[in-house]
Amino acid sequence: MSEPRIKEEVQQSIREDEGIDDEYVDEFIDILDAKYRDLEFDDELVSLTRMDIEGFKVIDELDVSISDRATIIHGRNSKGKSSFIEATRFNLFGRDNDDPLITRPINRNYKKLKTDGYWRKGRRNYLVHREMERNQSYEGHNKPNVIENPGDSEHGEAEQRTQSEVDDLIGITPLYEQGFDRFNIFSLFSIISGDLRSFYGWDEAADLIDLLFGIKLTKVDRAIRSELEECKLEDEEQEAKTRLLEYKQRAKRINDEIQELRQEQEQVEDQLSEKVERREELDRLLDKSEADSALSEKIDLKDEISDIQSRLQEKEDEFRSVKQEISKLKDETATDEIAPALREIQQLISLPNRCPVCTRDVDPEQQQRFNDHGDCPLCGKDVPDDRYETVSEVDEEGEVIEREKRQEELEELESRQRTLEGEIEFLEEELEEKRDQLETVKTREEQSGFAEYKREKEKIEHEIEDLRDKNTSLELSIDAKKGSLHGVARQVWEWSQIDEERQRKEQRMDALESYQSIISEERKEARRRLKNRLEERMESLLEIFTRGTFANATGVRFDRGNSYSYTIHRTDNTQKSPGLLGQTDAELLLHMLLFHTTVLAELEEERETVPLKLLLIDSPYGNGPDDENAADVTDFLLELPEILESYQLIVAMADSNLTGRDKLAESYALEPVEKHI
Numbered sequence: 001m002s003e004p005r006i007k008e009e010v011q012q013s014i015r016e017d018e019g020i021d022d023e024y025v026d027e028f029i030d031i032l033d034a035k036y037r038d039l040e041f042d043d044e045l046v047s048l049t050r051m052d053i054e055g056f057k058v059i060d061e062l063d064v065s066i067s068d069r070a071t072i073i074h075g076r077n078s079k080g081k082s083s084f085i086e087a088t089r090f091n092l093f094g095r096d097n098d099d100p101l102i103t104r105p106i107n108r109n110y111k112k113l114k115t116d117g118y119w120r121k122g123r124r125n126y127l128v129h130r131e132m133e134r135n136q137s138y139e140g141h142n143k144p145n146v147i148e149n150p151g152d153s154e155h156g157e158a159e160q161r162t163q164s165e166v167d168d169l170i171g172i173t174p175l176y177e178q179g180f181d182r183f184n185i186f187s188l189f190s191i192i193s194g195d196l197r198s199f200y201g202w203d204e205a206a207d208l209i210d211l212l213f214g215i216k217l218t219k220v221d222r223a224i225r226s227e228l229e230e231c232k233l234e235d236e237e238q239e240a241k242t243r244l245l246e247y248k249q250r251a252k253r254i255n256d257e258i259q260e261l262r263q264e265q266e267q268v269e270d271q272l273s274e275k276v277e278r279r280e281e282l283d284r285l286l287d288k289s290e291a292d293s294a295l296s297e298k299i300d301l302k303d304e305i306s307d308i309q310s311r312l313q314e315k316e317d318e319f320r321s322v323k324q325e326i327s328k329l330k331d332e333t334a335t336d337e338i339a340p341a342l343r344e345i346q347q348l349i350s351l352p353n354r355c356p357v358c359t360r361d362v363d364p365e366q367q368q369r370f371n372d373h374g375d376c377p378l379c380g381k382d383v384p385d386d387r388y389e390t391v392s393e394v395d396e397e398g399e400v401i402e403r404e405k406r407q408e409e410l411e412e413l414e415s416r417q418r419t420l421e422g423e424i425e426f427l428e429e430e431l432e433e434k435r436d437q438l439e440t441v442k443t444r445e446e447q448s449g450f451a452e453y454k455r456e457k458e459k460i461e462h463e464i465e466d467l468r469d470k471n472t473s474l475e476l477s478i479d480a481k482k483g484s485l486h487g488v489a490r491q492v493w494e495w496s497q498i499d500e501e502r503q504r505k506e507q508r509m510d511a512l513e514s515y516q517s518i519i520s521e522e523r524k525e526a527r528r529r530l531k532n533r534l535e536e537r538m539e540s541l542l543e544i545f546t547r548g549t550f551a552n553a554t555g556v557r558f559d560r561g562n563s564y565s566y567t568i569h570r571t572d573n574t575q576k577s578p579g580l581l582g583q584t585d586a587e588l589l590l591h592m593l594l595f596h597t598t599v600l601a602e603l604e605e606e607r608e609t610v611p612l613k614l615l616l617i618d619s620p621y622g623n624g625p626d627d628e629n630a631a632d633v634t635d636f637l638l639e640l641p642e643i644l645e646s647y648q649l650i651v652a653m654a655d656s657n658l659t660g661r662d663k664l665a666e667s668y669a670l671e672p673v674e675k676h677i
Helices: 003-016 022-035 081-093 163-170 182-189 205-212 217-230 235-286 289-337 339-345 364-373 385-448 450-542 586-603 627-643 661-667
Strands: 046-054 061-065 070-075 112-121 124-134 145-148 553-558 566-570 614-618 648-654 669-672
Touching (some): 003 450, 022 217, 022 450, 046 614, 046 648, 061 081, 081 112, 081 163, 112 163, 124 163, 145 163, 182 586, 182 614, 235 450, 450 586, 586 614, 586 627, 627 648, 627 661
Parallel strands (some): 070 648, 070 669, 614 648
Antiparallel strands (some): 046 061, 046 112, 124 145, 553 566
């Protein structure tokens, strides 16, 4: 099917596929238009003309010129043949940190390694200089120097210093821009004994083969995969549906609790309304004349009782005061009665209590001075003897007057006491009478039924207060629940946004998968045609193998899936597949020679492909003796320059494996390593 026809069919399938919503149709067709294009490669071929190596692995210094299209570099073991192949790769790409083959790339006798690769592109020559040294880590290998048309004076001024410009030089930039790793791309052009499955075992090898052979739907598929990767759900999006359901359920539960509280609140409010209504009814029942009369009478009686109690209290207080005064006067009278006896005991001379002139009291100091020195309290002079007795007589007269006055006061107080006793007795009787009247009113009130109304009213008022408290508590609980519901509602909204994004991604992912399915079906047919070509090519190459493992091969079948895995069928009904062989299996080397050669030979027929026309082969006979296949390997190497007519072939092998030397010399330039050290 022609390429335009394929594109038209894909466009039609996009429009008709039920799994692709209308909103994605135009976008998917745009992706098809943007990606369904040929890769554009330089048409100038690239080849290696010289490699100057210093300090790389076992190599001290090695400078090899490659003047022929097919070259075999040979020598004794540990002289740098395999290191030459690896150094060539290092010169182009630097160090692959994941490559186990160059964990210790620097020769122990050197502080750093250097590689100078001389490359020809069309009619121009380039020098790629790359070195590396070890400090705390390996450094410098990612900073190549590229010099165009270097002279005999070796290194001129560096014109380029980036890896991307080296990629441009050898023409792999279009593939790198499609997301392919540089080392994996180059693994198609190198068969290294320590890493035989490098290209064949690469996960994206099938995609690279598709692109190299113009299966442009692969670029569309890679774009779809990239879009699918962008649609990959984040952790939050993956759990959004569950979390949203959780929060919705929580919101419903809280809302149900609020409704229950509101129902309870309504019941409380109904009860409260009933209680208030009953209280108003009781107020109306209590608001009658008889109730008012009884209430008024009770109030009056209580007021009168209170008044009597106040008056009684006043009389009792006054009675106690009078009683105290009487007691005091009686004590003073008793003192006067014993005064004459006391005076007989006192001194004959005594000082009057008052001054006979001004009648003022004599203070203690004056009295003391009179007693001690006989000085007059007024003038301070000695008092004559005949005045002593006179003063005492005056004092006695004053005391008699005082006693008489106290007696009169006592009689008045005793009279007042008797009066108060009568008044108190009267008030007590009146108080008892009023209390009896109050009890009578209460009894009458209780018998009339109003007391029952009042007790019911008091009870209802307590119930109303309790119901109002409960209503307030319910209102607070509802407000708290509303606050919780608000927070949960916020979570519902946030997770709804995330879930909407999840649904959008999943919807888009479903559409992309439908789109990918369309592309896969069309690409599968394109791959089927390519695999048929590869099968025919490989079966023709198998005819070269007449004495070893593949001598009785009957055919090749590529898997019908997405990969380019294959199986070689034999007359003994056994099958040979590189996927079933060990990494160091000698047969695996035969498979890789066959597979790489097949792919590169088919690529020679493509109009546009990678301009790097180079195949590096390390130890084609393996690292150990393989007498069964040695002759077939020699035959294959002899045919290889004819099979890959436009490719530069560089083979590294040990002298001990150089079987059929004379035959190989007819097709290859034999370069002994010792000659270039």
